[in-house]
Amino acid sequence: MSNQVLEIIKQRSSARAYSAEKLTQTELDSILEAGLQAPTGKNKKEIFFSIVSGDNPILAELDDEKRRLRGQESQPHNFFFEAPVVIFLSAEDDFKWSKVDAGIAVQNMTLAAESLGLGTLIIGCVYDALHGEKKEYFSKQLQIPEGYSFEIALAVGHKTDNKAPHDYEFAKQVAII
Ligand SMILES: Cc1cc2nc3c(=O)[nH]c(=O)nc-3n(C[C@H](O)[C@H](O)[C@H](O)COP(=O)(O)O)c2cc1C
DSSP, X not given: OOOHHHHHHHHOOBOOOBOSOOOOHHHHHHHHHHHHTSOXXXXXXXXXXXXXXXXXXXXXXXXXXXXXXXXXXXXXXXXXTTOSEEEEEEEXXXXXXXXXXXXXXXXXHHHHHHHTTOEEEEXXXXXXXXXXXXXXXXXXXXXXXXXXXXXXXXXXXXXXXXXXXXXXXXXXXXXXX
């Protein structure tokens, strides 16, 4: 069986190289809308989206903190692989479905971007940096609301690499009951 949505799901893969070309406002709006239209537990809509341009110095600061925590001085790339935009998703601290809802929203945006011919990378590696001793500082810079914490980020841009979609072992991951 095949249709446009299934094709987009099948063809998506993570992009770890981007050109400097920026997204158009329409592209960015469409991707954000896909995130905002994602379902949330109890329809709570507890996901907050911080849109950061790839040249914003806060990204370099965050990259430095991530490297410091991981002892990664020699890593060649920054965590967002020079993507022109990085979207940070945060969610309410004390809501049971926050992590699930952030995951659903980020995947909605990933597939929306793919359908527009853009590349994406879901980014979790800055989690500790955003939850550590500089949490308050970074949360303020990203305008994360009080009582919310970072969950996941998404780099988006025009990809210049072309990784094949990952494979999987159906029998290992699926039980037909
Ligand atoms: C929750 C989550 C966190 C991730 N964090 C990172 C990350 O910090 N850095 C990175 O390069 N890739 C990250 N990835 C991308 C995965 O490595 C990638 O999705 C996986 O290797 C499968 O490859 P594919 O996306 O090309 O199918 C993350 C993916 C998910 C779902």
